[in-house]
Amino acid sequence: MPVEAPPSSTRETLIGDLDDEQREAVLAARGPVCVLAGAGTGKTRTITRRIAYLVASGHVAPGQVLAVTFTQRAAGEMRGRLRALDDGVGTGSVQAMTFHAAARRQLRYFWPRVVGQTGWQLLDSKFAVVAQSANRAGITASTDDVRDLAGEIEWAKASLISPEAYPEAVAQAGRDIPFDAAKVANVYANYETLKARGDVALLDFDDLLLHTAAAIENDAAVAQEFRDRYRCFVVDEYQDVTPLQQRVLNAWLGDRDDLTVVGDANQTIYSFTGASPRYLLDFSRRFPDAAVVRLERDYRSTPQVVSLANRVIAAARGRMAGSKLHLVGQRDPGPKPSFSEHPDEVAEAAAVAKSINKLMESGTAPAEIAVLYRINAQSEVYEEALTEAGIAFQVRGGEGFFSRQEIRQALLVLQRAAERDDVSGELPPLVRQLLEPLGLSAEPPPGTRARERWEALSALAELVDEEVAVRPTLDLRGLVAELRQRADARHPPVVQGVTLASLHAAKGLEWDAVFLVGLADGTLPISHALAHGPDSEAVEEERRLLYVGITRARTHLALSWALARTPGGRQSRRPSRFLNGIAPQASADNAPSRPRRPRGPTPRCRVCNGNLTTPAAIMLRRCETCPSDIDEELLAQLKDWRLRVSKEMSVPAYVVFTDNTLIAIAESLPTDDAALVAIPGIGARKLEQFGSDVLAMVKDRQTS
Secondary structure (H helix, E strand, O other): OOOOOOOHHHHHHHHOOOOHHHHHHHHOOOOOEEEEEOOOOOHHHHHHHHHHHHHHOOOOOHHHEEEEEOOHHHHHHHHHHHHHOOOOOOHHHOEEEEHHHHHHHHHHHHHHHHOOOOEEEEOOOOHHHHHHHHHHOOOOOOHHHHHHHHHHHHHHHHOOOOOOOHHHHHHHHOOOOOOOHHHHHHHHHHHHHHHHOOOEEEEOHHHHHHHHHHHHHHOHHHHHHHHHHOOEEEEOOHHHOOHHHHHHHHHHHOOOOOEEEEEOHHHOOOHHHOOOOHHHHOHHHHOOOOEEEEEOEEOOOOHHHHHHHHHHHHOOOOHHHHHOOOOEEOOOOOOOOEEEEEOOHHHHHHHHHHHHHHHHHOOOOHHHEEEEEOOHHHHHHHHHHHHHOOOOEEEEOOOOHHHOHHHHHHHHHHHHHHOOOOOOOOHHHHHHHHHHHHOOOOOOOOOHHHHHHHHHHHHHHHHHHHHHHHOOOOOHHHHHHHHHHHHHHOOOOOOOOEEEEEOOOOOOOOEEEEEEOOOEOEEOOEHHHHOOOOOOHHHHHHHHHHHHHHOOEEEEEEEEEEOOOOOOOOOOOOEOHHHOOOOOOOOOOOOOOOOOOOOOOOOEOOOOOOEOOOHHHHHHOOOOOOOOOOOHHHHHHHHHHHHHHHHHHOOOHHHHOOHHHHHHHHHHOOOOHHHHHOOOOOOHHHHHHHHHHHHHHHHHHHHO
């Protein structure tokens, strides 16, 4: 049924400033409408104008419209847009809220009729109940284990998976779980039992949706009253709905089809919570007569940023790739996105801080600049670099590094150890030993929260390594004092500061300038995604995460990666595979290409021809147990030279070359650039800085 036109003046107000595709979406006939909206294409403007147009045309009363989205911020923005259109239209009374807020309001109204006298109470935090459930299941669970168990229960309920079906479902999904699936299922069952005990039912946020759907599905009178109240539905970010949310939407709709959905399958980045784009992808199959409108004109970003986003997502595979949108930049041209490689994360962070300073000096407000990374533990080095540069910052979607619970606990453990007389030993292994009970193991543990804790503690341990390398005589008491001083020096969150955020936390936001950092394989895509296979859906979601990050930038975009975690560390990282064919293969200082260590089969010992597996063996190009043919006099000369150079540069000796690198030089006796760069730890930058000196020493030694 076509929508009748409102008065011409109102029509002009609502569609006069829209582009052709936006106008098509607003004017679409009553019934199912699917708006495929790319990043920056004006989707909120489009759907609020559609709501206003339906109201102004008399198709639906304002109070009969229910618009739902996924965050309070997005719902608030939608309400603000509708209020701005209220004059002469009446959209101010349209209901715009999150799924959970809508369900909570409906359940509060219908509960007495459906359930009777038994009351209910919202369980704001399920931690205590999950902990009790784990105890009943015979599981000794840490705080992080309880949080991971709670996350598994949330995923299962959002996916409409019962405790009985959990083991099979989690095996099919390949989830990273903290305990055996049968044990998790037992905790889940105990949790549901404990919530139902007592005179007042405890409902978690997923229960709000489950009970709302059940009330409408199972009580004809409730369904009739609800459907008389709401007749038109709008769902934003439809690619992020879970099976449970879709069940609620189905209950709301009944056999009606007055539904408008808006989404972009290539911004699906929350599958770990149960979100699925299949409802968006199958919309036309479910509603064969649906109007489908594609919004591809990008009004947010410059054509240069848009072009890079298109190139990244063009390589996507799988079903979602078939629905990809090709964005077309509508803004004036801007600077090209930059790509930079750095020897280590400290150098990368220092370069980012320097670039931010330049942007601020040229007039970019700090609040319009963001540094985005894959995991929260990556923030520490950027907090430090910005602090040293005197740049205010705020950490969004998480706490500052030294404010995190596990880091506060770690500092307390180190402080207490420093106050005892019976603690001794080299600092790096001692610190790792002290942090082991807090969750620092040799390998990352299963479970999302446990892995996040491990990542933060690993970052702290590596920070200790850096401090000891700079100050070899540092003791535990001095280390604690240094870490406390670093923590105290960090700026508190300020509104006008540079934003530090994970890529997930940045969804839905935008800035004039964005720095995408740490873009190395193993970090983006993250290692546990690669464990599913290079062509897996988990890796494809990581690609979409990079795409989301790129499309946060309006004008300035910088992408960077580091070859090592710490200064002097083995430079074994590679740029993210998502940048293959996109990022120029240049070194950090944009020097022309130089000889690189060839990549090939597993390295073999030059003495016994056995496979080399340890970093030290690969560095030496021989098994550590095989006899050495080292030139001891050359090694002594190299160490003297390294000491002199490090003093001139005011850096620790290992920053020039590590001991193993010097040993490898003294054993292999390289005679040209290609032979020198073939030694692990010697890249293009060090070849340029020190190559001529080293080769001259080798030559002098061979001719002496």
